[in-house]
Amino acid sequence: MHYAISEIPVIRRFLKSRWPQWGITVLTLAVFVVVIVTGLFGTPAGNHNFGIIYVWLVWWALLKLVLVPFLGRFWCSICPIPAPGDWLQRRSILTPRPGGKLYTLAGRVLRKSAAGAVHPWPRFLRNIWAQNFGFLAVALFSALILTSPLATALTLLAFILTSLGVSLLFERRAFCRYLCPIGGFVGVYGQVAPVAVRVKDPAVCLAHTEKPCYVGSDAGYGCPYFNLPQKLNTNMLCSMCGECLRTCDRNNVAFYIRPPGVDLLDTRDRRLDEAFNGLMMLAAAFVYSVVLIGADGRLKVIARAVGTPEWFAYAAGLLLFSVALVPGLFWLCVRLGQWMAGRDPAAAAGRGSRHADLFAGYATALVPLGLAIWIAFTLSFTLANVSYAWPALSDPFGWGWDLFGTAAMSWTPYLMGIIAYLQIPVLLAGLVAAVALAFRAARQHGQRPAAALPVSAFCVSAVVALLTLYMA
């Protein structure tokens, strides 16, 4: 039940053209530069600084409310952070080099391989663990980063410099695929999106040994995310950048519209690093809900007072909650499910899943639930504060400018009386999808349905706890 929208000629031409994606990337890069400059030199008052408002309110809301739920990892294809590294590797801003050739410093200087230009990413880092821990590291300082323009600018500078450094040593978008703290959860939640880039007929790919979609061709570059499109079965690692649409000379790649969440239907062969990302993100949403939009002002001050003894206690609590308590509770639920279901016929026959597979399989339930919880959290602060965007547009540095005549617009909370009525249906939809996936995981892992009950209860508890935090 999916439709290849790229089969419409005008849309295919649009998707294959480099101009739209390049144009949006240049625009986001320009905004990124303004964010850095205003962060470094503008007013330290966050709500008057372009950097804070346009990163943590406008971009974050767009990412969580629109881009990830509806377009998956598309943001990654227009993200400004890897753009300079891409252009250096490609030695081209727009037009692809012959054969889609990439250049890296390592390729020129180190000559690590016979090909001369390939410096492989370390095997032990070929997962999203580094992204998970990177996100946790950012989360520890989030109260400071979210409210200090300078901290935001330095964090984003660190991202772009790391990305540039990685692109000099390793080809393609190794930073985005393996290191970016945002990329990890964007990929995990992007599986919900009702769009995908996939091959049309796998048999055509099997017979096509040249693989221009992976190695590149005169028409474009090999997949920046190291994907072989014929093996792509989730949006986790696909930014829908369109390179494979451009390079496939058999016209065997398409852009599909499909029902949301299709990527999650197969709960088998899931990875622990992705499962952990779902748990960690769930924990982070609760921590942010308590610290940032809770009523305890002292906790906010402690979370921002980086380096003080109280902050170290807060950091230890956050890490304990995110890395041990929430994953531990979830693990207990999975084990309890095994116990409740009794000795499964499949397990008795040796077809049952290992604990790690079960854990990772059940964790797919946390993807729609986690996304729903993040949407509810984002709604709760975005609508209250997004009106700061108008004055910040006219006066990005907070220096008294009025570029577009909006500097004097006052703070106006939007739709504050109905936020609860927006949050409740989103949370209910996420919960129902989570329970459905828990039962699906039980079935696909050879367990009786009763095995899904503890994980379902875990999901219900998460929603009730969040409702209580927000509404009671």
Next chain:
Amino acid sequence: MRWIAGGITVAAVLLALLAPLPVAGAAPQERHITVTASRFAFEPGTVRVNRGDTVTIRLESTDVVHGLYVDGYGVSAQAEPGRPGLVRFVADRDGAFHFRCATPCGNLHPFMIGKLIINPNLTWLRAVAATLVAAAGAVVVFWK
């Protein structure tokens, strides 16, 4: 069968969220509450009143200029040390509403938030009931 269970669940969720409930609240009163604002916190952080109460909040600041804006009611006041502000409104809708600083007061200003709970808090009760009903319905629908 699954479709029937699904339909019943949706109907039950809607009922939990929307059905009128014969809840008699306490008799309306005049409420005078003093809220102190200082360094990104309101004290008390949570204020509880009953539906129908006429609420007067006296905002006192102990450090810089702070504001107080009540979500959903759209009323606001400003206070500076020695010069309190007042908001007055009739709590005619139950539920939980944030009140937040309405005057930029420092880096954590956007997160300077308190909570006003107007009992009976049916919004929360309905949301929890709908959650439990939706989950139970999903278990029935997807159990196989």
